[in-house]
Amino acid sequence: MLLNLLDTRGLRSQLKDSVPVAGLCPHGAYGVQDSLRSGFSSVKNELLPSHSLELSEKNFQLNKDKMNFSTLRNIQGLHAPLKLQMEYRAARQIQRLPFLQSSNLALDTLRGSDEAIGFDDILNDPAQSEMMGEPHMMVEYKLGML
Numbered sequence: 001m002l003l004n005l006l007d008t009r010g011l012r013s014q015l016k017d018s019v020p021v022a023g024l025c026p027h028g029a030y031g032v033q034d035s036l037r038s039g040f041s042s043v044k045n046e047l048l049p050s051h052s053l054e055l056s057e058k059n060f061q062l063n064k065d066k067m068n069f070s071t072l073r074n075i076q077g078l079h080a081p082l083k084l085q086m087e088y089r090a091a092r093q094i095q096r097l098p099f100l101q102s103s104n105l106a107l108d109t110l111r112g113s114d115e116a117i118g119f120d121d122i123l124n125d126p127a128q129s130e131m132m133g134e135p136h137m138m139v140e141y142k143l144g145m146l
Contacts (some may be wrong), residue, residue, distance in 0.1 A: 036133070037141050065111075084110075098138040 033041060050053050065088075069081040091106040095112075108114040140146045 037137070037146070039133075061111075097135070098142045099133055099135040 070078045096102045
């Protein structure tokens with residue numbers, strides 16, 4: 001029991017992307033969350049990892065990229081990982097309209113994962129997506145017009 005308590009405290013400090021509950025739900029003009037613009041709030045992001053490997057698996061791609069960048073720097077010099085990071089950043093900025101899902105094909109091609117079949121390829125059907133909204137309102141919100 002004491003070991004589990006210590007593990008959860010240690011994991012909580014390792015979670016870098018945890019957001020307090022107050023910051024999770026943006027409030028509208030009347031102090032109530034604006035579900036039309038921001039969608040439903042999720043408590044899933046606040047949960048602690050149930051297993052010690054969950055945090056490692058969550059950051060797998062980031063750790064793999066860091067290792068590849070360090071190897072590339074040792075072999076080719078400082079310019080190679082910097083150029084690759086700029087290409088990654090440019091590929092991440094290519095998006096479809098806010099109400100359509102983006103496949104991020106350019107980023108997958110740069111990483112070399114475009115030929116691998118994974119979990120998201122099978123169970124990430126856009127027809128079953130929870131993200132649905134008024135297209136005009138979502139575009140105006142993204143552009144800052146609302």
